[in-house]
Amino acid sequence: MTRNNSPSAPAVLALGSINADFQVRIARRPEVSETLIASDFTRLSGGKSANVAWLAARLGVPVRLYGHVGDDDLAEQALAPLRRAGIPLDGVRRVAGQATGVSMITVPPDGKKGIVLAPNANHAWDEAACAALAGAIRGCPPESVLATNGEIPAAALRAAMRAARETGIACLLDPSPADAIGDDLIALADFLAPNAGEAQQLCGFSFDDAQGALRAARALRERGAGVVCVKLADGGCVAWDGGRALHVPPAPVEVVDSTGAGDAFAGALAVALLERRPLEEAVRFAVAASHLAVTGWGSQPAYPGREAIGDMMRRLEARGDAQ
Template sequence: MAKEMTQGIILSLGSVNADFQVRVDQKIGETTTVLARDFRRLSGGKAANVAYLASKLGAPASIIARVGDDDLSLQALGALKEMAIDLRHVEKVQGATTGFSMIMVPADGKKNIMLSTNANDAWEESDHQKVRVAIAEAPEGSVLVVDYEIPAFIVEVAIKAAHEKGFSIVLDPSPPVRVNKALFFMVDYIVPDASEAEGLTGSRATSAEEGKKAALKLLQDGVRHAIIKLEDGGCVIANAEIILHVPPVEVEVVDTTGAGDAFAGALAVAILEKRTLKDMACFAVAASHAAVTAYGSQPAYPARERLEELFDQISAKVKKLHAK
């Protein structure tokens, strides 16, 4: 059952894409031409996926983003409109192409993505005020989820504006090369995967111990809660008081596309629901687990009943870790 939420909403700022997805039976790079099947055209992008999952779990969501003035924007926004997500702050950029990704999913489900950011990077310096207004209009108790698949200066504006309003801030540091660590003191939750953690801290999260090492480094850099998504599907979450390891449970991996975005979206919902730190982490891991069990990102996102089933299994396995 959904827990009682605050009056806040989830503000999702970042990429919105048209996804073109196929399954492949050969390893990418083995031959010049790779035969594919199961072609799908979907809505995607980090901001879109976060808002979609949040809305599916019953949380009000609003997207702040840019798309092109082309036919791809209809694909990118179609599923979001069907979910009645607030798109007032999604602007069509004249003459720009909507961001798109080409996703190849091999037999093991571990996707390969080629991303063309296009309109996602078509922000101007004059857009500062539009971002501030979108955040200022949001009700108290809202949560900002932001990624770096948009220009870094827009991320900075959003983080500062949300911090001034007292909103919780969830940062998806992808790609890590764009991340400004000077903003970390304003970040409540950072959610890097193993490779992003390595880019930010030098420690790749190949194990709970390595995840702990990366999390502690991010705490030293200023974030309040560091959540490292481990390669096995679990996570390590740390703050100044406690370090927890959330191990994975066994699920059939069909397609990992969008699993990290499901993690961020579920985390944001758990923050709105004022769950405990342990429950936040388990809720997010449950969402990413469910997301990998079906093909596609948004079409694979779970209903709350399925998520809560996995949550119960996962929460029973949580362990405390020692700082040293």
């Protein structure tokens, strides 16, 4: 899948959570104290950064993965698909005495998943690990793109994002969960990509349309972020770069499973930024990938290739032109 993963090649640098996913389908959401029978039990590789790395590899760009797994048997569930995809795993540390992160996912008929996450090894970052991470980022080519998220401690995020800033590496931050993201991290993000709920939490006000999302994007840019991309609940996106607003409206798709759609957006946006695409094209590329991600089961197995993304981009552009 990948091409040229040599240390000298600019790459998508995926930093953050690496999990073992346990996923089931449910007929409806359970009531309090109710035991609900599920179906379609599936064990998968997951985690925000594992998903970003997998999609980048799927799209054929160099990728490096940084994160933690435990020293348990679940580490292989999390890592085996990444290894098969040709993703270098030398930046993944097995933490002694820790369990691998576990994500328990339920998917109802509308496809809008629910997740309970046990971070486990993802949160096991000490000062030495943060320093080693910063050193690794500084050793990467400045044309690389760091794609990270809030599912690791703020200290690790801060170390990596500061090192990226010092090296001239663009940083894309998915601020999920939003309560882990402070103003210092927002100010280090060259690209900030919250979903609507996260944007509302970060800004402290509610909205339910594209104009409200643009207001949130402006507010986050005023707090130091570079380009702000607010992912809308309908699947579209509003972006603000300080000079112009972009709105990519959604196209209708059949939602099978929304797991990993936000990670597909982040991974595709990171790839587009690595390829130096214009902002409007990069955002549409990301929206197209996230649209397609919800049409299959699981996260990584549902991620699309370039041809499918190109087709969806044309659909999105046609809808935008028609509005």
